[in-house]
Amino acid sequence: MQHNNAMLDRELKKGSAELLILSLLENEPRHGYDLSKLIETRSGGLLKFRVASLYPLLYRLEHRGWIQGRWVEKAGQRRRRYYKLTAAGAGVLASQRNTWRDFVEAINRITRVEHA
């Protein structure tokens, strides 16, 4: 676990964490805790965001104009900050997704050749 966290940290720096966030926001607005839960569950517990990393990252994405946060208050609940993908963010997501797909395909091609 500790190892994975450390790895994810480095991945975040490289930018893949950005891709995860943007992807999760593609279809619907989500709040921070929701995002971190989804990342953890969908990765089967392999990927886990630390609080101190996730929110600064969200801030940076918002600062770049890729996502937009707004406070939403629902009856009987505390207010939450929901993030949605902006048009600019959608463009970035598309391009990053392509890059990632190319990258993964390249890796796969190499690893498949070895196995074949």
Next chain:
Amino acid sequence: MPDWGRSVNEEMQQHLDDRYDELRAAGASHEEAVRATRAELDLDEPAESRKGADVRERSTRPASAAAVAFGVGDVVGDLRYAVRGLGKNPLFATTVVATLALAIGATAAIFSVVNAIVLRPLPYPDADRLVVVWGNLPSIHLQDIVVSGAEYVDFRDRSRVFDAIGAYDPAAFNLTGQGEAERLNGVVVTGSLFPLVGARTAIGRVLQDADNQPGRARVAVLSHAVWQRRFGGDPGVVGRLVALEGQLTEIVGVLRPGTVFAFGENEPDVWMPIVIDAELLSDNNRGSRTYTVLARLKPGVTIAQAQEAMNHVADSLVRDYPSHYRGGFTTTVRNLKGDILSATTAGLYLLLGAVSLVLAIACANIAGLLLVRAHARRKEIAIRAALGARRSRIGRQLLTESLVVSTIGGGVGLALAFWAVKALVALAPADIPRLHEVALDGRVVAFTAALSMLTGIVFGVAPALQASRADLTEALKEGSRTIAGGHRVRRALVVAEVALSLVVLIGAGLLINSFARLQDVAPGFDPSHLLTFRLAPSTAKYTFEKSEQLYADVFSQLASKPGVEAVSAIDALPFSGYGGDRSFFLEAKLNPPPSEKPDEQVRFVSAGYFSAMRIPLRVGREVTPRDTLRSPRVAVVNEALANKYWPHEDPIGKRVAFDRQEPAWYEVVGVAGNIRHRTLDAAEKPELYVPYSQPLFQGWTARPMFIVVRTSFQPTSAAGAVREVVASIDPDQPISSVRTMEDRIGESLGRRRFNTLLLSLFAALAVTLAAIGIYGIVAFAVAERTHEIGVRLALGARPRHVLAMIVADGMALVLAGTALGLAGAAAATRVMASQVFGISATDAATFAVVTIALALVGCCACLVPARRAIMLDPVTTLRAE
């Protein structure tokens, strides 16, 4: 873009809360959930670890909160952050700074005054050992009276407890032959008095004991001021002969500037020796008491020991001169400062008490404001701590912020105090002793500034530090115990503020009420259109008969001026500060026991005095020009005297005399209305009026008189005519104390007006601060409950009910405060008994009106934020963006 620091904190708190809730829902214990939540934050990592630095790198550029949390770390950074933080919340910063400044300014100013006047020693060598020795005549209830020359000499020769002893008597001298004639304030003294009060000369010499011996040349010492004003600062004045009271007198010295002698009175311009001759010491004059005795205790001698010693001296006088002291004779030894200030201290301590309450209210207000702020930042601080900032770092930052606010507030307060002291001295009535010594006092400023800063630190830093120490998860939970505790403290502070301000308000209300009643008091005569001045014929130039002619000439010439309706004179004019009692005998009771011997205020009046003053005559007639030594002696009494001595008889025709051996009978021919003589709040005293032209004894001398001129126009415009008339009759005859009667009455109200004005100002300040406090707590409560209010409104609650709910919550505090305040005021205003007039110190009407007024102010302070809350659109409130 929202403020990232605050926004992200809230998100992170929610994250941790959600995590905690989820873990608990999954069956984890509280401890396990907390441990897991903390693990999410990597709390086990050292604060300045590489990871922390890493995060900082990525996240601090725009985020000042994070900058501090991760320890940017220098003082400049702290300062910049503090200033920026305050700039983001200008209302908070302004309120705290203004509160501090007003509290420091007001307290420092008043305390400077009290310190200079009451606390600081008199500007004399060994001032704490200086005492005044008064005489008492117990059989006729006379206390603290001046003593005769013979008694002074006996005190001097028979006591062993004094280092030095001296006597003085204020006097006035006509200076003539040096340009315009002038009446100079002066004092006759023993030579021993100069070293006692540390009076030294700039040129020449002071008076010495030898000057008090009989047969010496007439000598005088001048004040520095009169030397400059009348002699142009000419050093050749020493040795010059000048005419004082028409007698040539040699100037032997000029005092240094700044010599202080007469506290609250005019400083003497001329100092002349008391001539201690056989006449002064004769048995005949043992009872003519005019001298005040000043002495310095020997080192180590207490007042009580000196009193004991003087008791023996007084006993020896009674033994040695039994015929003079049939009713006994005692002395009172009193500390000089206490003696001078006895009339002043009560009012000043009242103001000091009031301003201390204002300071307490201000501190409570600042405490409340900072607690709110600390609460608002509690989660932010908890997050910072959780993210690895050391507590000392957070503490230093908050301390910096408190100090920045306190320093600005203190600086503005200092400027305010500096200005306020000047204003106080300018506003204060001139008869307050030592007023010229008042200056802003550095220690006072330091004290109040330190107190306010301490308040800022205790209430600004302590709760914040507590937040950083608290368990993060607990801190992030709404309504945790410590937060509720802070809330209770804030509510208690508001209750205290309301209570304290009610005390100040009621005090001010009592003074205002008293002042209004006092101004409505009729003095017993018509003070409008009256110009008054003093004429003191020199006894060297004017015999009694000549003085009669002088006065007659002045009256007739003034009366012929257009617009002058009446002119007359009295020796002791109301509101002039003059007055004096004299003993007399009733024809019906020539041999009363000593304790019943009549001793009342006796005035000498010229013809037409009562009509000129418009003092009503109840029965009989007033003094006329026909009342002379060639006609039967007459007297007019006032109602108080008539009621005292002839309660069930007709006073007309009753006779009194001033000498039992050879009585010259004065027949009462009229009864006049009572008047207020010294002040409007003084009781009306029995008075006996005797015509100036029918002197009491043979060999009567010319007496100074106050001339009253009733005009049909603005009385001040008659001043020129007055000077002209007197100068045309005798160019060497000065006049003094030219004032309208209304001015004199106004001056007599000076201290009261001053105290009332200041206490009202403090009350206004107190109420403003309390209103800010009430507003603050209600606005805070409304902000915290915005969501709840929105829900209520959305569910159909009437805005009226929501408003009532919020106001009721605030008013509960106001009412608790007023209840406490009423109890406090009932206790505190008892010390004001001497300051109120016409009402009791617990006047129910004043208490009620002031309490209702404060409650209304409190209600308004609640209404403003409450109205804002119900104006919110419920949908907007719930959507919250």
